[in-house]
Amino acid sequence: MATIGANLQAVRERIARAATLAGRDTGTISLVAVSKAHPVGAVEEAYAAGQRAFGENYLQEALDKMRHLATAEIAWHMIGPLQSNKTRAVAENFSWVHSIAREKVARRLSEQRPAGLASLNVLLQVNVSGETSKSGVAPGELAALAHRVARLPRLRLRGLMAVPEPTADRGLQRTRFRALRELFDGLRAEGLELDTLSMGMSDDMESAIAEGATLLRIGTAIFGTRQRREDAV
Numbered sequence: 001m002a003t004i005g006a007n008l009q010a011v012r013e014r015i016a017r018a019a020t021l022a023g024r025d026t027g028t029i030s031l032v033a034v035s036k037a038h039p040v041g042a043v044e045e046a047y048a049a050g051q052r053a054f055g056e057n058y059l060q061e062a063l064d065k066m067r068h069l070a071t072a073e074i075a076w077h078m079i080g081p082l083q084s085n086k087t088r089a090v091a092e093n094f095s096w097v098h099s100i101a102r103e104k105v106a107r108r109l110s111e112q113r114p115a116g117l118a119s120l121n122v123l124l125q126v127n128v129s130g131e132t133s134k135s136g137v138a139p140g141e142l143a144a145l146a147h148r149v150a151r152l153p154r155l156r157l158r159g160l161m162a163v164p165e166p167t168a169d170r171g172l173q174r175t176r177f178r179a180l181r182e183l184f185d186g187l188r189a190e191g192l193e194l195d196t197l198s199m200g201m202s203d204d205m206e207s208a209i210a211e212g213a214t215l216l217r218i219g220t221a222i223f224g225t226r227q228r229r230e231d232a233v
């Protein structure tokens with residue numbers, strides 16, 4: 001049962017090593033533990049080991065965990081694709097949404113974010129691999145979307161997120177992450193106050209850190225292999 005805590009420690013050490021190699025301060029890189037397809041007990045174990053930010057892909061599963069962990073001080077991140085008919089529960093229960101690719105979804109989240117809560121932190125998901133099957137806004141459409149989302153009142157546009165195609169090729173990993181960082185830098189140069197670059201998972205976190213990731217979304221390296229087939233990205 002000590003495994004999750006030990007895994008978390010090993011991941012933190014991997015992050016620190018990669019940051020040092022990249023000449024970066026580890027303190028500028030935050031870790032979201034992706035707990036999808038793992039039971040609430042796994043979240044509790046990571047929480048006991050000091051982890052406070054968790055990522056989930058499926059709304060119902062996330063809500064079930066939140067109900068069990070209502071008194072815990074957790075920042076919940078929605079990282080999975082979002083349908084516009086499910087935005088209300090997301091707006092009411094999450095601190096962050098990483099997967100916005102359409103203005104309609106952003107507008108609904110803004111309208112539905114309860115007045116008593118802080119603004120919802122949002123990231124735009126970008127399709128940096130150019131695969132038709134992947135979700136995310138096309139790079140050429142990103143700037144227009146970003147400027148519209150940045151104006152929505154109950155949202156705070158924090159940055160960009162991407163899930164590039166899985167590959168063991170470090171060079172290709174870095175090419176994809178660099179593309180996202182360049183888009184991020186471009187939007188900042190246009191005056192958007194972005195501070196979050198969500199990129200890097202269990203198998204490519206070193207490449208993401210080398211290219212400037214400020215937020216990593218790590219599942220398998222912390223919680224082990226997921227059982228359910230539909231949880232493959």
Ligand SMILES: *Cc1c(COP(=O)(O)O)cnc(C)c1O
Pocket residue numbers: 034036057079080163201202203217218219220221231233
């Ligand atoms: C599942 C998932 C992750 C975590 O992936 P691992 O390879 O298990 O670390 C990160 N980001 C997104 C969007 C995911 O769906």
